[in-house]
Amino acid sequence: MVRFILSKFFYMIVSLFILISVTFVLMKAIPGNPFMSEKAVPPSIQQHLMAKYGLDKPLYEQYLKYLGNLARGDFGISMKMKDQGVSDLIWGSFGPSLRLGIIAIVVSIVVGIGLGMLAALYHRKLIDNVAMILAVIGMSVPSFVLASLLQFYLAQKAGIFKVMGLNGPLDYVLPVMALSAQPIAFIARLARSSMLEVLHSEYIKTAKAKGLAWPIIMWRHVIRNGIMPVVTYVGPMTANIITGSVVIEQIFGIGGLGKIFVSSISNRDYTLIMGVTIFYGIILMVARLLTDIAYAFIDPRIKLSKGKEG
């Protein structure tokens, strides 16, 4: 187990290094610089700015310097949000995104698996149809449409919730609903589909024939096997929810990481782009790692120590 995690960790570092290098090159390949505006900055001031942030150096030198700073844990200073450290900016805006994300993930998993199980157990029955119609609706309505509908009816008209901000616990309800609708629907469908498969499989029939108690069959076989594809999806979903709530954050006026990321790109705020990319990359890789570990726990046939050779 330790060896497994260590080797995964080593791979993570290598992946991060590649990610950093690729992003660095991509970022610099895009036209523009952090100091552009409608009103042009005189050339001499442009030079001062470039010199101040080391952008006048050759690309490889900038790259090496960045790596060097990074190795010391220094993410640098934002080029647009002057005098603010990149790590401060990331941590500051990550809070709301993280809280929102975790709630949305928990809600998605619990409600999604629950709905999926119900639908699978009552295959082709009313509950199945209702659950799947809900799932299809959840999946068919774009999240930003859902968000603005919720905002209009529940906040602006009914006044139950605040239109914007994330100051009280009640303020989480609408964004979480908007964020989790699609994952709920997807998880429900995925869970239903794979559980149906399991329910129809020979070993369940065997188990039933053996006279095994239904809850035991359910737990040992149906849920554990049926949940596999869901687990696969939870990794990317986690990253998606935590990182990809840009539009929802914008609609509900939440200053999250997504917002900072999009604006860092349009501002060509190089240090911030790198910082957020690395941060996202780590979240994503950790989520994938946890997925792999979870796999091993749920499905004992998959060995952690070594993948099976064909």
Place this chain on the structure above:
Amino acid sequence: MKKKSMLALLTLLLIAGTVLAACGSVKKTASSGKSGEVAPAAEQVFRINFSSEPPTLDPGIAQDNAAITVLHAMYEGLTNVDSSGKSIPGVAETWDISQDGKTYTFHLRKDAKWSNGDPVTANDFVFAWDRALKPDLASPYAYQLYYVKNAQAYNEGKITDASQVGVKAVDDYTLEVQLENATPYFLNLTSFVTYFPVHKSVKDNEKWAADPSTMIVNGPFKLTNWTKGASLELVPNENYWDKKDIKLTKIQISIVNSGATELASYRSGQLDFAGKPVGEIPADQIDAVKKELPSELSIKGVATTYYYLFNVTAKPFDNVKIRRALTMAIDRQKLVSQVTKGGELPAFGFVPPGIIGEKQEFRTEHKDTDLLSENVDQAKQLLAEGLKEEGLTAFPKVTLTYNTGENHKKIAQAITDMWKTNLGIDVTLENQEWGVFLENRRNLNYQIARAGWGADYNDPMSFLDIFTSTSGNNDTGFKNAEYDSLVKQAYASNDAKTRMDAMNKAEQILIKDNNVIMPIYYYSNTALIKPYVKGVIIDYAGNIFFDRAYIEK
């Protein structure tokens, strides 16, 4: 089967339980949160939304609207500007101007104090200006100080001796400023953020402007809280010399980049102000707002022009007749009344209304309709002639480039449709990401491009000097010796009539003779203000001031 349904029931209960538990815990704390809220009337709280966050609150380097708005509440320059654009005393009580208009002597008020109690002295201004000009601060707005003698050379590193820069403290309360040229609008500039004083304590702290506790200010308000990406909060500065005129006890600024959310928030009573210049009312809701909240809607013209640029260095727009044809073939009135709808005015010139001329507004003295008129038949003829001159049988493939924005997109679509209807030509649209767009425009890598220009100070020069052949903002490739010399003439003169005549002629060369740009409209500032909020000022250039606002319920 029975067991199966039991399990189903269990699952259902689990889901319901989670949801209920979530709701339950939410409700409990929500009620306690609500008790903290107080009605705005008693507390004199002003709540406004910004669509973008100030990147910095350092007056030496700030250059965007959001930062400038907050800094106006936190600092005070030598002069202030009233709503009509006239300069009124600020930290300077009086001033003398020399005969040649090149030396300004400011007499500072003795009761002006920093928020920590220190007196505001002439040295604070010298320190601030010197700081903004130092090459190593790399202030992008340092050029706002270039009017001061030797400021540009010092900023460019050509001279390193700070004492050669034309600003000095004669004594603690007298500031003497030498200028490069007579600059009739200099008093206007001294109310601008780059000219604000800065407390000397910032010298040793690079990150002072990001942290409310290290920001020592001299204006009516001070920052108490800045939650990055979410909100700012200001309270009155106890040491401000004119604190008796400050009624608000708190200014709450939220940062939300969505016009729809901002408006919804305003409607639900979470904001006291919505819309420009710092926020936005979605164009699609302006009709509804006009109908539903007519008494709260404020529409005011501001000195900014929306226009299209032609790349005059490349075919087919190196031909003036083709440029003129396109310029003449659109219906600006229809565009502003049916598309933008925000009370904008059709533009036929570059200098917008609100800019002061010789005696009255420049636009009143020199009508823009003399520069340009709309005429479809004439446009058709001009286009045919132009194409012939270019040796073309048909209108070539042309692209109109604009940067991302709902409004820009709508306008571009409406205008290309007018060209198609009126001239029978197809112009392709290309939307580009902001940075890419600017880069392409600057490198003349376009055919027709969107542009907008607002006043930095109240003088036509703020507009006309961008199309000189050496200007870094001339993104058209237009080079005209006569135009350059007219702008130079206006720069050098201290006589209002000479200046205005020269600039009028320059504008004629730019638009009437050469059609380098296609003016579309003069901006307006559309905002919603709650009826109980008084004293919010929006000036000629569309800057908002709420430092002297108050709540009356």
Place this chain on the structure above:
Amino acid sequence: MEQVDEKNVVEHLKPENFQKIGVDEKQAEIIQRESLSAWRDSWERLKSNKFAMTGLTVLILIVIMAIIGPMISPHNYYSNDLYNTNQPPSADHWFGTDDLGRDMFVRTWMGARISLLVGVAAALIDLFIGVIYGGIMGYFGGRVDAIMNKFSEVLYSIPYLLVTILLLVVLEPSLWTIILAIGITGWINMSWIVRGEIMQLKTREYVLASRSMGAGSARLLFRHLIPNAMGPIIVTLTLTVPNAIFSEAFLSFLGLGVQAPIASWGSMINDALTGWMYYPWRMLFPAFFISLTMLAFNIFGDGLRDALDPKLKK
């Protein structure tokens, strides 16, 4: 079978432990159903599924409308009528008009063309790259899996916006560029799902059986493993289509989508988003057709899953 545990069976049943005695391709064919009839079989089952057939019919209708819709209206998708903006549906404008007075009916079906194209293209990329890549990762495992997995992980972590902006700068901004931008990372999710499924399936008895009969890796993967993973693949695919459509909408939201005056369903919804409470038809029609398309895709996908599922064969 003897009392050996599963692991030992796997080890014993490695191909090199067996002698090939006259097992050739032809004979391998015999151990599974004839493939043409298998497809016909599935088709028969699909036909008998009313839900699925309804879904298919709706999809076909939408495609037909996307093709002929713009032709049966007297209006076109770009002409403005600035004095008739934001008009509700009427006899002249069946779906109303938008903020520039353009006919929403024509625009909706022009939008359908773009959105469907983007969705289908993304699904194809998913199917070809995602499934094969994931299949190989899951099947071979070990080093191959580790390297391929890392590669997809890095690719997935690269900020999508950077790639898109760069693509749009480097290539001409066009629909194909957008499809490329969506496709370039879109398949990764699918590959992970397939990988997970295959990892699980490859230990199943029938795989062992097939392998022991001398089936090669490619044959195992494409004839046995992937068809058995069809359930999750189709479910994921039915999500890829809306995701791609929404991705395009998100790109429009950031100004990187299709160029005006051409619109997609996503960009139409975006345009309508700020004023939908006053002009609901501007959001309703594109949103309704996105949802209808998704619904149709979903129930058809479900039917397809059931029809293709080898385990349901009698």
